[in-house]
Amino acid sequence: MSAPLRQGELAEATVVPVALGERAYDIAIGRGLLASLGARIKALRPGAKCAIVTDTTVARHHLAAAEASLTAAGIASARIVVPPGEGSKSYATFQQVCEQIIAARIERGDLIVALGGGVIGDLAGFAAASVRRGLDYVQVPTTLLAQVDSSVGGKTGIDSPLGKNLIGAFHQPILVVADTALLDTLPKRDFRAGYAEVAKYGLLGDAAFFAWLELNWQDLFAGGPAREHAIAVCCRGKASIVARDERETGERALLNLGHTFGHALEAAAGFSGRLLHGEAISLGMALAFDFSARKGLIAAAEAERAEAHLAAVGLPTHLKDNPGGTPGVDRLMDLIAQDKKVKRGALTFILVRGIGQAFVESDVDPAEVRAFLTDKLSA
Ligand SMILES: NC(=O)c1ccc[n+]([C@@H]2O[C@H](COP(=O)([O-])OP(=O)(O)OC[C@H]3O[C@@H](n4cnc5c(N)ncnc54)[C@H](O)[C@@H]3O)[C@@H](O)[C@H]2O)c1
Numbered sequence: 001m002s003a004p005l006r007q008g009e010l011a012e013a014t015v016v017p018v019a020l021g022e023r024a025y026d027i028a029i030g031r032g033l034l035a036s037l038g039a040r041i042k043a044l045r046p047g048a049k050c051a052i053v054t055d056t057t058v059a060r061h062h063l064a065a066a067e068a069s070l071t072a073a074g075i076a077s078a079r080i081v082v083p084p085g086e087g088s089k090s091y092a093t094f095q096q097v098c099e100q101i102i103a104a105r106i107e108r109g110d111l112i113v114a115l116g117g118g119v120i121g122d123l124a125g126f127a128a129a130s131v132r133r134g135l136d137y138v139q140v141p142t143t144l145l146a147q148v149d150s151s152v153g154g155k156t157g158i159d160s161p162l163g164k165n166l167i168g169a170f171h172q173p174i175l176v177v178a179d180t181a182l183l184d185t186l187p188k189r190d191f192r193a194g195y196a197e198v199a200k201y202g203l204l205g206d207a208a209f210f211a212w213l214e215l216n217w218q219d220l221f222a223g224g225p226a227r228e229h230a231i232a233v234c235c236r237g238k239a240s241i242v243a244r245d246e247r248e249t250g251e252r253a254l255l256n257l258g259h260t261f262g263h264a265l266e267a268a269a270g271f272s273g274r275l276l277h278g279e280a281i282s283l284g285m286a287l288a289f290d291f292s293a294r295k296g297l298i299a300a301a302e303a304e305r306a307e308a309h310l311a312a313v314g315l316p317t318h319l320k321d322n323p324g325g326t327p328g329v330d331r332l333m334d335l336i337a338q339d340k341k342v343k344r345g346a347l348t349f350i351l352v353r354g355i356g357q358a359f360v361e362s363d364v365d366p367a368e369v370r371a372f373l374t375d376k377l378s379a
């Protein structure tokens with residue numbers, strides 16, 4: 001467990017800057033950093049009040065420590081606690097969170113603190129973007145997925161009954177505090193699913209990092225120094241892509257490696273706990289590598305190496321192992337076509353020319369995808 005910090009002390013942190021001009025901010029990463037949250041906020045926004053938005057599960061584990069850190073820095077805070085799970089990215093919960101922020105008299109100059117996984121980050125970030133036309137907010141990600149992905153880059157939002165993440169805004173936080181010790185309470189399955197996004201950074205653009213992960217993933221899972229290092233590498237990777245393409249007009253799309261196939265599988269499982277997002281992305285990345293090999297873009301052995309690592313950590317890589325259950329090819333093709341990355345009949349996929357060499361291919365023939373999936377489903 002992390003050593004408690006004295007009041008106001010700033011824990012040893014790795015700081016990754018996100019270079020976005022006047023919207024620039026820091027990601028502080030390290031074991032035990034939650035104790036420094038209050039001091040960090042006070043340094044950025046002296047005199048600000050906070051509303052902490054969290055879910056009941058995270059509250060049970062980490063809310064008291066977050067509140068204690070704010071109190072120690074002399075910061076008044078309110079708590080807004082919602083049920084855990086994707087269901088809270090709804091109009092109804094969004095409304096409740098906004099009303100509670102207003103009732104807590106959080107005004108311009110005050111802060112929202114998103115304490116939780118990607119659900120809380122997206123929900124609280126969107127409430128921050130909306131209440132009083134925009135309040136500043138701080139991300140305190142508590143899942144591996146949130147520490148390497150959703151807390152960085154400013155995409156916020158909720159789900160529509162017609163589809164995931166359809167209502168939202170770009171709204172950058174003013175600070176991200178990623179305390180890697182908070183992941184010690186995360187269920188193993190959620191941790192492993194988040195790891196798919198860690199591997200994604202290596203697979204899409206950093207072959208050396210992927211090779212490092214092949215050697216060091218066990219220490220990362222165990223909470224050793226590899227965990228901080230890996231999270232910092234991922235945040236640096238995402239921060240540099242976001243700094244060059246904040247609103248996803250180009251390069252940011254590479255972060256969607258494995259996500260076209262993955263989203264279709266998630267939708268088929270009804271976005272339920274049967275198939276976690278990271279599990280779907282593991283399956284999707286294995287398919288993207290396989291499809292790239294079939295197109296002759298990458299050697300089969302290289303695709304197998306990518307897949308072997310995902311399998312080694314216990315992630316699913318074969319459609320027959322999909323815990324959500326895989327539908328037939330017609331349904332899969334329908335779901336792929338509904339994905340947002342479709343333009344005039346052609347499909348857009350992130351494909352690879354090697355480990356660490358992803359690129360956007362916006363002219364994929366649906367018939368080729370269908371033939372590929374038909375083969376995979378009969379394998
Ligand atoms: N904004 C973005 O750029 C972005 C990127 C990727 C994903 N997302 C979104 O993120 C969401 C998924 O995020 P997630 O996987 O973090 O899910 P989540 O927030 O639902 O967290 C997963 C589960 O773990 C619990 N939990 C969280 N932290 C814990 C801890 N430290 N200890 C014990 N339990 C803990 C939660 O209560 C929840 O039940 C999706 O809604 C997805 O759309 C957003």
Ligand SMILES: [Zn+2]
Binds near residue numbers: 281
């Ligand atoms: Zn993802």
